[in-house]
Amino acid sequence: xxxxxxNTTSSKINAALMDARRASGSxxxxxxxxxxxxxxxxxxxxxLKAANDAxxxxxxxxxxxxxxxxxxxxxxxxxRLDAEILVGADAGPGETVILRMHGELALHAQSVVLPLLLPxxxxxxxxxxxxxxxxxQDPLGALAQRRITDAVTAESPVAQLGQRAExxxxxxxxxxxxxxxxxxxxxxxxxxxxxxxxxxxxVEGESYNPSVELLGLWLATRLKVPVERVVTAGPGITAVRxxxxxxxITLDRPDGLLGxxxxxxxxxxxxxxxxxxxxxxxxxxxxxLDPDDIYAAAVRTPVxxxxxxxxxxxxxxxxxxxxxxxxxxxxxxxxxxxPARKAxxxxxxxxAKKAVTQKAAPKKAAPKKAAPRKRSGS
Numbered sequence: 300x301x302x303x304x305x306n307t308t309s310s311k312i313n314a315a316l317m318d319a320r321r322a323s324g325s326x327x328x329x330x331x332x333x334x335x336x337x338x339x340x341x342x343x344x345x346x347l348k349a350a351n352d353a354x355x356x357x358x359x360x361x362x363x364x365x366x367x368x369x370x371x372x373x374x375x376x377x378x379r380l381d382a383e384i385l386v387g388a389d390a391g392p393g394e395t396v397i398l399r400m401h402g403e404l405a406l407h408a409q410s411v412v413l414p415l416l417l418p419x420x421x422x423x424x425x426x427x428x429x430x431x432x433x434x435x436q437d438p439l440g441a442l443a444q445r446r447i448t449d450a451v452t453a454e455s456p457v458a459q460l461g462q463r464a465e466x467x468x469x470x471x472x473x474x475x476x477x478x479x480x481x482x483x484x485x486x487x488x489x490x491x492x493x494x495x496x497x498x499x500x501x502v503e504g505e506s507y508n509p510s511v512e513l514l515g516l517w518l519a520t521r522l523k524v525p526v527e528r529v530v531t532a533g534p535g536i537t538a539v540r541x542x543x544x545x546x547x548i549t550l551d552r553p554d555g556l557l558g559x560x561x562x563x564x565x566x567x568x569x570x571x572x573x574x575x576x577x578x579x580x581x582x583x584x585x586x587x588l589d590p591d592d593i594y595a596a597a598v599r600t601p602v603x604x605x606x607x608x609x610x611x612x613x614x615x616x617x618x619x620x621x622x623x624x625x626x627x628x629x630x631x632x633x634x635x636x637x638p639a640r641k642a643x644x645x646x647x648x649x650x651a652k653k654a655v656t657q658k659a660a661p662k663k664a665a666p667k668k669a670a671p672r673k674r675s676g677s
Contacts, residue, residue, distance in 0.1 A: 302384040309414040312382050316394060319386040329358060330393050332585065333417045335424045336363045337408075337439060343397070345577070346427045351391045352578035357585040358392040360417050364439065365398065366405035378402040380411060409438040421445070421588050425581065428452045435468035445588050447581070449474040456509040457602060464599045469590035475509040476594045477580045481572050482514055482536060482550065485560065489548050490541075493562055500526045501540040502605075505533040514539065516600040517593070528605040535574055 300323065302315050334354075338346045343365055350361050383397040396415065400408055416422055423445040426434070430448040434440040450473050453459035463473060490497075500518045504511030514536060515526045522541075531537045534555040541548040546563025550570075558572035 300384075300386045302386075304382040304384070306379050307382050308380065309411055312384065312396060312398075312415060315382075315384055316386070316396070319384060319394075323387050330360050330417055330420065331357055332359045332421045332423055332588075333415075334359045334361050334585070335412060335422065335439060335443065336361065337424065337426050338363060338365060338428065340365060340367075342427050346425070347395065347397070349577040349581055350425075351393075351395065353582040353585060354391045354393045356582045359585075360393055360415070361395040362412055362415055363395070363397045364400065364408050364412065366408065367399055367401050368403075368405045376402060378404045380404060407438075409442060412439060413442065416442070423447065423585065423588070427577075432462055433466040433468075434471055435466070444470055445584070446471050447474065447584055448472075450509040451475055456507055457512055460509050460512060460598060460602060464601075467595055467598060469595070472584060472591055472594055473509075473513075473598070474577070474580050474584070476513050476591075476597070477583055478510045478575070479514045479517070479536070480583065481575075482539065483517060485550055485558070485570055485572070486518075486539060486541070486548075489550070489560060489562060493548070493565075495543040495545065495548070497522050497524050497541050497543055499524050499542040501529055501538075501542070502526060502536070503529040503531045503538040503540075504536040506530045508533070508535055511536050512602055512605065513597055515605045516602070517597040519604050520596050520600050526605050528607050530607075 300319050302319060304311060304315060334350055336343075336346050336350060343363060347361070347363055350359075350363075354361065379401040381399040381401070383399075385395040385397075398408075398411060400411065404411065422443040424434070424437075424440050424443040425447040427449060429452075431437040431440065434446040434448060440446045446468075448463065448471070450456045450459040450463065456475070460475075463471065500515070500522065502511055502515040502518065504514075511528070515528055518524070518539075518541075519526045537553055538549065538551040540550075543563075547561075548563075549561040550558055550572075551561070552558035552572045555574045556572070558570045560568045560570050
């Protein structure tokens, strides 16, 4: 069932929801939470599709907030609320309300959303794109127990992680963190099977992917070891290597579908590490609504803790090249100067012996000449 309301209010939307529920034969809501999606027209379709798929696991009331402030002064001066209500087969197990706010009403979206929240149910706010710098201080984010952002959609994903660290509030999370759940679980299971002392780690992946950075920061905070960051062509995270004295633990996924877990003393095993879509990521985040302390520790770790191998390789390549060429030059210099040095060292003792003999000869001759003088004088 689909209901369109033009130039409406929150109370009329609530009444329309009740009527639609009665018409479908369901008087009870049966929903566990309210999911508020703050998006624009360009991203609304994909975000709503992902939320509707996730609602099959978590029946919820989905409120899509689309702000249309207007480009011209006349459009900005017009304040209007248009709503589109989807109930039943069009909305899955829950209810979907698309709120299009025009004019100055877009600056006060929380006043429209607040009356539409399910009573005594948790609230989750999701920004598919253009998340605020501080989600907890956003008027809509202040209504929620859980706030979901996605750093991969930012202009600078790695810098976005720094912003998330500065503004972190218990209840914040990011889909870049959710994407590495499979990697974290596989690596933790590998260490449980073979307890070893990890000395260092290497994380390989795309340069602009914040999930690669978060995985490296997680390893640095949990294992307390230096982590090296290697840039590859992707897709996503391609490999993780845990260095140990008796051998490396390697989890390799070059194609983004299937990974290979290699451990010392055990045969290689194939593991499922498919890159998940947004619906699966949202469904995972809705399973827990308490603060994620592990994410907080990882995102608050400075990205500078990761050693970039690309710059390190360039800086180390020059000394290696110089060291490779230096022996040839030194050897050539030694071979040409060695005979001269040997000749010099061979001539110096001879000259020294001649000088000694020349200086010693007069001393021996002097006593012989002095002897006759003594005899003549006596």
